Amino acid sequence: MTAAILKGGEVSKKYLARVKDHLQWAFTQELSLPRLAIVKGVSSRPDAKNFADFVASRCERAGIEHQLTEASESNVESIIKNLNHDPEITGMIVAHPFCQETHAQSLDHRIMGLINPLKDVEALHPLW
Numbered sequence: 001m002t003a004a005i006l007k008g009g010e011v012s013k014k015y016l017a018r019v020k021d022h023l024q025w026a027f028t029q030e031l032s033l034p035r036l037a038i039v040k041g042v043s044s045r046p047d048a049k050n051f052a053d054f055v056a057s058r059c060e061r062a063g064i065e066h067q068l069t070e071a072s073e074s075n076v077e078s079i080i081k082n083l084n085h086d087p088e089i090t091g092m093i094v095a096h097p098f099c100q101e102t103h104a105q106s107l108d109h110r111i112m113g114l115i116n117p118l119k120d121v122e123a124l125h126p127l128w
Contacts, residue, residue, distance in 0.1 A: 019062045034090045035065040036121065037083045041098040042072050052095035073099060073107065077114060084116040091121040 026033055036059055040052035052068065059066035067089070071079045076098065083089050092115050096108045109126075117125045 016062055019064070023063050032090070033065065035067065035088050037086075037089045037092040037119075038066055038068045038095070039071050039076070039079060039083070039092065040068070040095040041076070042070050043099045044095055045097055048095040048097055052093075055093060055095075076111060080111065080114045084114075084119060089119065092116070092119045093121050096124075 023033060036055075038052050038055050038059075040049050044052075056066055056068045069079060069083075080092070080094070083092055094108075094111055094115065096111075098108050098111055112120075112124045113126050115125055117127045120128070
Protein backbone atom coordinates (compact mmCIF):
# COMPACT_ATOMS: atom_id res chain seq x y z
CA MET A 1 0.00 0.00 0.00
CA THR A 2 1.43 3.33 -1.04
CA ALA A 3 0.77 6.43 1.01
CA ALA A 4 -0.77 9.36 -0.81
CA ILE A 5 0.63 12.80 -0.25
CA LEU A 6 -2.07 15.22 0.74
CA LYS A 7 -1.51 18.73 -0.55
CA GLY A 8 -3.17 20.94 2.04
CA GLY A 9 -3.24 24.03 -0.14
CA GLU A 10 -5.23 22.28 -2.86
CA VAL A 11 -7.68 20.77 -0.38
CA SER A 12 -8.08 24.13 1.34
CA LYS A 13 -8.91 25.87 -1.95
CA LYS A 14 -11.63 23.33 -2.71
CA TYR A 15 -13.26 23.74 0.70
CA LEU A 16 -12.95 27.52 0.53
CA ALA A 17 -14.72 27.51 -2.84
CA ARG A 18 -17.51 25.33 -1.41
CA VAL A 19 -17.97 27.67 1.56
CA LYS A 20 -18.11 30.71 -0.72
CA ASP A 21 -20.66 28.98 -2.97
CA HIS A 22 -22.81 28.03 0.00
CA LEU A 23 -22.69 31.55 1.42
CA GLN A 24 -23.64 33.01 -1.96
CA TRP A 25 -26.57 30.59 -2.22
CA ALA A 26 -27.70 31.45 1.33
CA PHE A 27 -27.50 35.15 0.47
CA THR A 28 -29.67 34.70 -2.64
CA GLN A 29 -32.22 32.77 -0.55
CA GLU A 30 -32.28 35.62 1.99
CA LEU A 31 -31.17 33.23 4.73
CA SER A 32 -29.30 34.48 7.75
CA LEU A 33 -25.56 34.38 7.27
CA PRO A 34 -22.98 33.44 9.89
CA ARG A 35 -21.16 36.11 11.86
CA LEU A 36 -18.26 34.93 13.98
CA ALA A 37 -16.98 36.70 17.09
CA ILE A 38 -13.28 36.11 17.71
CA VAL A 39 -12.03 37.15 21.14
CA LYS A 40 -8.34 37.40 21.99
CA GLY A 41 -6.70 38.51 25.21
CA VAL A 42 -4.62 41.65 25.30
CA SER A 43 -2.07 39.69 27.32
CA SER A 44 -2.37 36.43 25.36
CA ARG A 45 0.67 34.52 24.25
CA PRO A 46 1.81 35.38 20.72
CA ASP A 47 0.61 32.02 19.36
CA ALA A 48 -2.91 32.64 20.68
CA LYS A 49 -2.98 36.11 19.12
CA ASN A 50 -1.68 34.69 15.83
CA PHE A 51 -4.42 32.04 15.90
CA ALA A 52 -7.12 34.70 16.36
CA ASP A 53 -5.68 36.78 13.53
CA PHE A 54 -5.46 33.65 11.32
CA VAL A 55 -9.12 32.80 11.96
CA ALA A 56 -10.09 36.39 11.07
CA SER A 57 -8.08 36.22 7.82
CA ARG A 58 -9.74 32.90 6.88
CA CYS A 59 -13.15 34.43 7.52
CA GLU A 60 -12.26 37.27 5.18
CA ARG A 61 -11.10 34.86 2.46
CA ALA A 62 -14.30 32.82 2.79
CA GLY A 63 -16.58 35.84 2.91
CA ILE A 64 -17.74 35.15 6.47
CA GLU A 65 -18.55 38.22 8.49
CA HIS A 66 -16.55 38.39 11.69
CA GLN A 67 -15.75 40.64 14.59
CA LEU A 68 -12.26 40.50 16.13
CA THR A 69 -12.28 41.80 19.69
CA GLU A 70 -9.48 42.23 22.21
CA ALA A 71 -10.40 41.77 25.84
CA SER A 72 -8.62 42.04 29.16
CA GLU A 73 -9.10 39.84 32.20
CA SER A 74 -11.21 42.58 33.74
CA ASN A 75 -13.67 42.94 30.84
CA VAL A 76 -13.71 39.54 29.10
CA GLU A 77 -16.76 38.37 31.04
CA SER A 78 -18.87 41.36 30.03
CA ILE A 79 -17.67 41.14 26.42
CA ILE A 80 -18.64 37.47 26.17
CA LYS A 81 -22.01 38.11 27.81
CA ASN A 82 -22.70 40.90 25.30
CA LEU A 83 -21.70 38.64 22.40
CA ASN A 84 -23.93 35.86 23.78
CA HIS A 85 -26.91 38.24 23.70
CA ASP A 86 -26.10 39.79 20.32
CA PRO A 87 -28.48 38.19 17.78
CA GLU A 88 -26.12 39.11 14.93
CA ILE A 89 -23.38 36.87 16.36
CA THR A 90 -23.96 33.24 15.41
CA GLY A 91 -20.69 31.76 16.64
CA MET A 92 -17.81 32.56 18.97
CA ILE A 93 -14.16 31.55 19.34
CA VAL A 94 -11.89 32.62 22.19
CA ALA A 95 -8.17 32.29 21.50
CA HIS A 96 -6.56 30.18 24.24
CA PRO A 97 -4.60 30.55 26.38
CA PHE A 98 -6.29 33.83 27.12
CA CYS A 99 -3.37 35.20 29.14
CA GLN A 100 0.21 34.32 30.03
CA GLU A 101 -0.29 34.33 33.80
CA THR A 102 0.13 31.30 36.04
CA HIS A 103 -3.66 31.05 36.47
CA ALA A 104 -4.27 30.95 32.71
CA GLN A 105 -5.68 27.42 32.72
CA SER A 106 -8.33 28.17 35.35
CA LEU A 107 -9.17 31.46 33.60
CA ASP A 108 -9.54 29.67 30.26
CA HIS A 109 -11.84 27.09 31.84
CA ARG A 110 -14.00 29.84 33.36
CA ILE A 111 -14.14 31.72 30.03
CA MET A 112 -15.19 28.57 28.15
CA GLY A 113 -18.09 28.20 30.56
CA LEU A 114 -19.29 31.75 29.82
CA ILE A 115 -19.84 31.13 26.11
CA ASN A 116 -23.38 30.24 25.10
CA PRO A 117 -23.10 26.56 24.10
CA LEU A 118 -25.16 27.27 20.98
CA LYS A 119 -22.54 29.78 19.85
CA ASP A 120 -19.51 27.71 20.90
CA VAL A 121 -17.84 26.99 17.54
CA GLU A 122 -15.06 24.88 19.06
CA ALA A 123 -17.33 22.89 21.42
CA LEU A 124 -15.11 23.71 24.41
CA HIS A 125 -17.99 24.61 26.74
CA PRO A 126 -18.04 22.28 29.79
CA LEU A 127 -21.52 21.16 28.71
CA TRP A 128 -20.03 19.36 25.73
